[in-house]
Amino acid sequence: MSGGPDTEEDGPSDGRRDWAITATDKVVDIVDLIRSTATQPALTATRGVVYGLLATICSVAVLAFLSIGIFRLLDVLLPGESWSAYLVLGSLMCLVGGFLWTRRSTDPSTD
Numbered sequence: 001m002s003g004g005p006d007t008e009e010d011g012p013s014d015g016r017r018d019w020a021i022t023a024t025d026k027v028v029d030i031v032d033l034i035r036s037t038a039t040q041p042a043l044t045a046t047r048g049v050v051y052g053l054l055a056t057i058c059s060v061a062v063l064a065f066l067s068i069g070i071f072r073l074l075d076v077l078l079p080g081e082s083w084s085a086y087l088v089l090g091s092l093m094c095l096v097g098g099f100l101w102t103r104r105s106t107d108p109s110t111d
Contacts, residue, residue, distance in 0.1 A: 067089075070089065
């Protein structure tokens with residue numbers, strides 16, 4: 001059965017097909033533009049927050065294990081009970097705190 005220009009065998013004309021492809025490409029381009037300007041910075045910020053929290057948690061765990069290890073090492077090496085290890089570590093932390101205290105900013109305009 002041969003029909004007119006809109007029969008199933010012929011399908012849409014080339015002009016209508018080109019228009020559909022052009023319209024689809026425009027929609028895809030607009031969606032890509034919106035995604036790159038709106039969601040990409042949000043994804044980058046979220047990724048930074050997650051990796052920052054992970055690094056902070058790992059750093060706290062490493063610091064805790066390191067301080068426990070140093071205390072136990074000092075407890076074994078130094079004569080006397082564990083008070084000597086407390087004395088050495090306390091003195092060391094006071095010195096570090098005193099050094100950091102001298103490096104602080106006292107200018108109120110830098111806050």
